[in-house]
Amino acid sequence: MTRMAYDADDMAREQGDEAIRRALSAAAFVDDDRAPFDEDADPSVKLTPTSFVWRDERTIPPRAWLYGKHLLRKFLSVDVAAGGIGKSSVKVVEALAMTTGRRLLHRDVPEGPLRVWLYNLEDPNEETERRLHAALNHYGLSPMDVGDRLYVDSGRDQPIMIADETPTGARIVRPTSDALIAALHDRQIDVLILDPFVSAHAVSENDNRAIDMVAKEFGRIAELCNCSINLVHHVRKANGTEATADSARGASSLIGAARSVVVYNRMTKEEGESAGIAPEQIGFHFRTANDKANLSPPEAAEWHRMNNYELANGDQVGVACPWSWPDAFAGVTTRKLMEVQKEVGAGEYRLDNRSSNWVGNIIATVLGMDPDDDKRRLGNIVKQWIKNDVLRVVEQEDKQRVSRKFVVVGNWVTE
Amino acid sequence: MSWHEHISDFIAAMEAEGIKATEPIAARLSSGELIRFHCEGDGKSRRNGWAILYLDERPNGAYGNYRLGLSRKWNSAGHRALTTAERDAMQREWAQAKEKRRLEREVAEREAARDAIEMWEAAGTASPDHGYVAAKSLDHYALRQLGDKLLVPMYDADGVLRNLQRISPDGTKRFLRGGRCDGLFCPIGNFTRRGERACIGEGYATMAAVNRATDHPCIVAFSAKNLPAVARIWWDARPDLDFVIVGDDDSHLDRNLGRDAAEAAAREIGARLWIPMREAA
Numbered sequence: 001m002t003r004m005a006y007d008a009d010d011m012a013r014e015q016g017d018e019a020i021r022r023a024l025s026a027a028a029f030v031d032d033d034r035a036p037f038d039e040d041a042d043p044s045v046k047l048t049p050t051s052f053v054w055r056d057e058r059t060i061p062p063r064a065w066l067y068g069k070h071l072l073r074k075f076l077s078v079d080v081a082a083g084g085i086g087k088s089s090v091k092v093v094e095a096l097a098m099t100t101g102r103r104l105l106h107r108d109v110p111e112g113p114l115r116v117w118l119y120n121l122e123d124p125n126e127e128t129e130r131r132l133h134a135a136l137n138h139y140g141l142s143p144m145d146v147g148d149r150l151y152v153d154s155g156r157d158q159p160i161m162i163a164d165e166t167p168t169g170a171r172i173v174r175p176t177s178d179a180l181i182a183a184l185h186d187r188q189i190d191v192l193i194l195d196p197f198v199s200a201h202a203v204s205e206n207d208n209r210a211i212d213m214v215a216k217e218f219g220r221i222a223e224l225c226n227c228s229i230n231l232v233h234h235v236r237k238a239n240g241t242e243a244t245a246d247s248a249r250g251a252s253s254l255i256g257a258a259r260s261v262v263v264y265n266r267m268t269k270e271e272g273e274s275a276g277i278a279p280e281q282i283g284f285h286f287r288t289a290n291d292k293a294n295l296s297p298p299e300a301a302e303w304h305r306m307n308n309y310e311l312a313n314g315d316q317v318g319v320a321c322p323w324s325w326p327d328a329f330a331g332v333t334t335r336k337l338m339e340v341q342k343e344v345g346a347g348e349y350r351l352d353n354r355s356s357n358w359v360g361n362i363i364a365t366v367l368g369m370d371p372d373d374d375k376r377r378l379g380n381i382v383k384q385w386i387k388n389d390v391l392r393v394v395e396q397e398d399k400q401r402v403s404r405k406f407v408v409v410g411n412w413v414t415e
Numbered sequence: 416m417s418w419h420e421h422i423s424d425f426i427a428a429m430e431a432e433g434i435k436a437t438e439p440i441a442a443r444l445s446s447g448e449l450i451r452f453h454c455e456g457d458g459k460s461r462r463n464g465w466a467i468l469y470l471d472e473r474p475n476g477a478y479g480n481y482r483l484g485l486s487r488k489w490n491s492a493g494h495r496a497l498t499t500a501e502r503d504a505m506q507r508e509w510a511q512a513k514e515k516r517r518l519e520r521e522v523a524e525r526e527a528a529r530d531a532i533e534m535w536e537a538a539g540t541a542s543p544d545h546g547y548v549a550a551k552s553l554d555h556y557a558l559r560q561l562g563d564k565l566l567v568p569m570y571d572a573d574g575v576l577r578n579l580q581r582i583s584p585d586g587t588k589r590f591l592r593g594g595r596c597d598g599l600f601c602p603i604g605n606f607t608r609r610g611e612r613a614c615i616g617e618g619y620a621t622m623a624a625v626n627r628a629t630d631h632p633c634i635v636a637f638s639a640k641n642l643p644a645v646a647r648i649w650w651d652a653r654p655d656l657d658f659v660i661v662g663d664d665d666s667h668l669d670r671n672l673g674r675d676a677a678e679a680a681a682r683e684i685g686a687r688l689w690i691p692m693r694e695a696a
Contacts (some may be wrong), residue, residue, distance in 0.1 A: 005673065006664040008616065009551060009624040011691040017628035020691075024614070024629055027659045027689040030681045 066114060067098055068107025070260045070290060071191055071228040076219045078197070078255060079232045080248045081264030085286050086306050087232055089320040090264075091118065091193050092131040096141060098191055099149040104139055105322050106302040113149055114190035117183075121155030121199035128152055134309040134317035151187060155199050163214045164202040170210035172217050184225035192222075195232035197254070205250030215257035231258070263291040267303075274376045275326055285323060328380040332367060334413060337390060339366045341409045344391065351393055351405040353379060359391070359407040382407070418445070418505055421474040421491050425466070428489050429478045434464055444468045444476075445505070446512045454480055460589065470505055484669075523593030524577070530591055531569070531579045535559060538566050546584025551620040552627070557603065567619050569599035569637065572648045580619070580637060596637065598644045604632035609655045614689075615646050615680070616661035617673065625661055639663065639676035643683055650684040658686035664693075 012020055064073035071077055081087040090105070097104040101113035120128050132152070136142070160180065163172050184192060194200050203210035222229045236249040248255050255261055265287055267275075272282035287301040305323035308316055340363050349359035353375065360378035364371040369378060385391040392410035397403055422441050429436075435455040443450045447469055454464040461482070468476035468489075475490035538559035541548055547565050548555045559566045561581075569578040569590070578594035580601075590596055601619065603626045615634045616622045622633035636645040639662075646660060662677025674690055681688040 004667055006666075006691055006693055007618060007621040007624075007673075008628075008661055008691045009618070009620045011693075012624040012628055015694055020625060020628035023691070024612075024625070024631070024659060024661075024689055027687040029685070030678055030688050 065110050066191055066228050067094065067109055070107065070262055071098075071230055072259055073190070073226060073228050074223045075228060075259040076215060076222055076257055077228065077230050077260040077262070078248070078258040079230065079262045079264070079288075080235055080255075080291075081232070082235050082266070085264050085266060086304065086318065086320050087264055088120065088123070088128075088195055089131055089135070089306065089318050090288070090304065091195055091230075091232060092128065093135050093139070093320045095150060095191075095193060096132070096135055096139065096146065099147070100141060100145045102139075102141075102145075105304065105320065111190075113147070115149045115151070115188055116191045116193065117151040117153070117187070117189045118193050118195075119153050119155070119160065120195050121160065122196060123154065124156050125152065125154040128154065130311060130315055130317050131319075133311055135319045137311075138307065138309050138319040138321070151189065160194070160200050162201050162217060163210070165204070165210075170203040170207065170213060172213065177217060177221065181221055181224055184221065184227055189225065189227050191228045191230060193230045193232070197231040197233045198249075200231070208251040208253045211251035212253035212257060215254045219257055235263075261291050262288050264288050274380075276374065276377060326377075328377050328384065332381065336366055337385070338413050340385075341390065341412060344407060345409045349407045351382075351407050386410075418470045418474065418501065421470060422468065424491060425468050425474075425476055425478070425489055428487075429464075429466065432478075432485060432487055433483065434478060434480045434485065436464055440466065442512060443516075445470060445508060446516065447509055448513070448516075454482075457482060460592075470509075520593075524595040527591040527594030528575075528577045531576050531594065534561055534579060535566060535568060535576060537561060541565055547582045547586055547620075550586070551623065553620065553623050554627075557623075567601055567635070569594075569596070569601060571595075571599055572652065582619075590637075596641060598641070598648055599637065600641075600645045600648070601635040601637070602632065603635065604630070606632045606653070606656075610657060612659060613649070613653070613656040614659045614661050615642065615649065615686075616677075617642065617663050621661065621663065631659075633661075639665075639672050642676045643680040646680040646684045646686065650686075658684060660686050660688050662688065662690045664690050 008020060011023075065071070066073055079087055079091070093104050094107075095116045095118045096102075097107070098109050098114040098116045101109045103109070118128065129152070132150075136146070160176060161173055162176055162180070163170055165171075183189075198205060201214045203214060205211065218229050218231065231254070233254065234249045248261075267277070267282050267285035267287065269279075269282060272279065272285070275285075277285065284306045285303060286306075287303045289301045303323040303325055304320050306318040307321050309319050310316055343362045343366060344359060347362070348357060349362060350357045352358065353360055358371075360375065360382055361371045363369075363378055363381060364374060371378065382391065386393060386407070389410040390413055391407050393405050394408050395403055395405055419441075422444055425444065426436070426441065436452045437455055437457075438452055440450060440452050443452075444466060445468070447467075449465060449467045451462040452464040452466070453462050457463045463480050463482040464478070465481070466476065466478035468474070473490065475488070477486065477488045479486035538561040541553075541555040541558040541560040543549065543555045545555065545560055545563070545565055547553070548558070559568075563584055565582040567580040567582065568576055569580060571577050577599050578591050578596060581589050581591075583589075603619075603622055606613065612629075612631045613634065614622065614625050614629075614631050615636060616625065617636055617639055619635045619637075622635045625631065626633045634645060634649060636642045642660065642662075646658070649656070649658065660677045660681040663673030665671045665673040677688055677690065680686070
């Protein structure tokens with residue numbers, strides 16, 4: 001029989017109006033591929049709201065932070081960075097910090113030496129080995145300090161594919177998940193670092209539901225194995241804007257599932273100038289900040305610098321090192337401030353740094369700085385002294401009777 | 416080779432494939448737009464032939480026949496670059512032809528709309544004995560009948576009657592010749608409550624069946640091609656409604672046109688989609 005078109009009128013004729021009513025009430029949105037609810041009622045399934053009971057807060061177990069306020073036992077955390085910024089080097093140094101229990105970068109290791117599994121899914125093992133040797137030597141550590149607590153693997157030798165796509169949708173690859181759980185249990189791993197996240201699954205990065213499923217699976221593994229899982233993820237093309245947790249590439253459900261997200265940003269040209277860094281050195285600096293500290297207080301940016309280390313085999317390897325923002329007031333004593341106040345009190349100095357009578361010029365003279373090279377630092381000093389009211393801004397007319405902002409002495413400082 | 420010769424070659428290639436137009440198409444082909452035409456072997460009033468021809472520096476085009484299920488691409492073998500004068504002349508001719516056709520279409524649509532109003536006013540309530548009304552169990556009070564033709568009104572977004580679908584007792588359906596179809600629809604039932612469910616589908620009998628079974632107000636778009644346009648109009652006018660696009664299952668065709676159009680419309684306005692399914696054997 002020739003097959004013909006089939007419409008609602010045909011269906012009403014063949015299956016009755018009730019079939020149409022039933023089918024239409026179940027009409028779904030186009031991309032809604034959830035299975036229809038077709039199970040019989042099960043009275044054994046019950047949900048009961050639990051009445052909250054107040055208890056002595058000292059008996060509530062404290063959060064088990066493993067590394068600063070970033071890695072937490074039983075939780076998932078994410079590091080988000082653009083390619084080539086130095087995140088893999090940071091991860092190597094962090095692995096050493098955690099296995100030795102020392103504060104190598106900006107974070108403490110509250111529980112002391114941890115067992116860390118550093119899993120680079122992109123680079124060959126030799127590359128991680130180079131970074132580890134360079135970092136170990138740079139920080140003056142020895143293999144004895146690390147002990148048997150460090151595990152290192154490469155996805156090239158031993159890939160991890162926690163989820164994949166099938167014709168009916170994304171699924172968790174159960175054997176891989178089970179093997180990971182067994183390995184974490186077996187070695188009693190405290191922290192698993194997977195770098196990068198994209199190589200740990202084969203589902204669409206933009207599919208919120210699939211990525212949520214993968215993130216939840218890692219969360220479940222962390223819970224089961226009483227460890228922290230740290231995923232390293234890439235940002236989408238930022239077009240020069242600063243990266244935030246929202247800049248993470250693909251589905252936002254990954255960031256939603258993570259309890260802590262650290263974002264990496266390169267030092268900008270302006271920041272470099274402000275910090276007095278030579279233009280050719282700016283590219284070696286970057287900062288990290290906890291951008292989703294929903295369990296911890298917000299942290300200020302932590303600065304890093306990539307330093308070069310030459311291995312005994314002649315290879316040049318970058319090592320991530322902590323770097324501090326230069327203090328604008330380094331070397332500025334009370335006596336120097338008093339001297340500045342005396343000079344300012346004796347003359348007429350303007351607030352505008354384009355003026356030849358800019359107050360920064362006299363400060364530079366007193367402090368022995370270069371008014372041009374140290375302009376930003378001088379600007380910061382002026383700003384801070386005005387804020388502290390040791391200098392004050394007043395509006396008055398200049399010699400041409402034009403109203404200008406002048407800087408005068410505020411509260412005189414005494415020793 | 417002049418572009419007149421390219422058109423002759425194109426028509427000759429069509430005829431060699433068995434697509435023989437029964438009406439002059441050369442001038443229309445030069446417009447560079449898709450044209451429809453009656454072919455030898457087509458039923459009366461059918462225009463199963465289609466063609467499009469681009470007369471640029473490398474003349475090429477495509478043609479086909481819906482009845483024969485034929486679709487072919489064509490390009491000129493002996494092409495040469497057109498001279499500037501030839502190209503200018505051709506473009507002028509295209510522009511004139513296009514403008515002429517636009518005016519003709521507007522006139523035809525206006526006349527069809529006037530005819531539709533006259534016919535609708537002259538028609539009486541449809542007879543319950545009309546072959547199509549009886550076969551499809553339609554509510555005859557909602558329709559009108561003129562002679563043996565059942566009339567289904569086709570309204571635009573402003574509620575103005577612009578065309579009619581005439582249905583013969585045997586189910587043959589025709590729109591008024593030259594009348595506009597794009598964006599026209601026929602509502603069934605009452606749109607009374609905010610946020611209520613409303614269904615949009617292709618045929619009148621299909622949507623009448625949905626309305627009868629569910630009491631949901633329905634909208635007839637008259638063709639798969641017109642579904643997205645009608646869905647857009649209603650989404651703009653009544654964003655509060657919970658729309659369901661009811662598609663026809665054309666799985667007997669090489670491409671499931673009914674499902675594809677319904678899915679496209681549902682995606683476009685964020686509506687639910689329902690395609691009626693045959694009972695499992």
